[in-house]
Amino acid sequence: MVTRLSALFAAGSLGGLATVLTLWLFGVLGISGALGVGLAPPLTPPMIYSFMIWGGIWSFAFLLPLGSLNMFVRGLLLSVGPTIVQLLVVFPMKMGVGVLGLDLGTLTPLLVLIFNGVWGLVAAWWLTRQEAGVMVAA
Template identity: 35%
Template sequence: MNNSRCLLCICFCAGVFAALISSGAAWMAGNAGLPQWLGVKLVPAWSGAWIHPRLVWGGLWGLFYYTTVSSPRGRIQWMRKGLWVSLLPCAWQLFFVFPNRTDAGMLGLGLGTLTPLFILFYNLIWGATTGIFARAFYGRSR
């Protein structure tokens, strides 16, 4: 497999893995009561129906991450690029999913005033993890 197809697969897998880590962080925070303590109604239940879409979307956003590291000159600052790319799924969640697919309203404010901060935090976890693992999976020899 040539390097660009290999990197494409790596970015997808890193996005899926990062979605698993980010979802785990959201679930653990919800079980610990952190969102509720701050007045946010984000309490996910760990189930296949909850985790599956997050893994798929994590992989798809990982494909978008690929566009930032696809050229040999772009293969620097992997984690920083992951953090920047993580702002896209954050904006998607806050400006499209919450107002159009749920009753939470724009920015998810129907779930609590600090909801956007939680969404940003969870997506930054995704971005950092995607960058770290894409770099680790790709290796230094290429």
């Protein structure tokens, strides 16, 4: 059981790292700005840490019984959870940028969905390569 939970947390943490790097890269390359979204934070150790820890915590959602869904479909489906929290809790209550983060730009919800989708796909990819991934998928 500990091995299974460790693999899940590692998968989610790796997904969190991929997400924060994608978010940062979108900012550096000007993709976010070109879409009219003011979401281009600097890459800092606290930000990396936060994304990796929360990514690891959210990965326990892979334990939910979702039938025989493909692991990548499962990852995308589960990525909706952190997206909803970001859009309805973090943006309005912690960052003060309005519900859905719309003060940052109209396409903010789409970008958040994409960034969290990266988390779900990377976590699913890692789990498919781990022995625990087979146990989670079963």
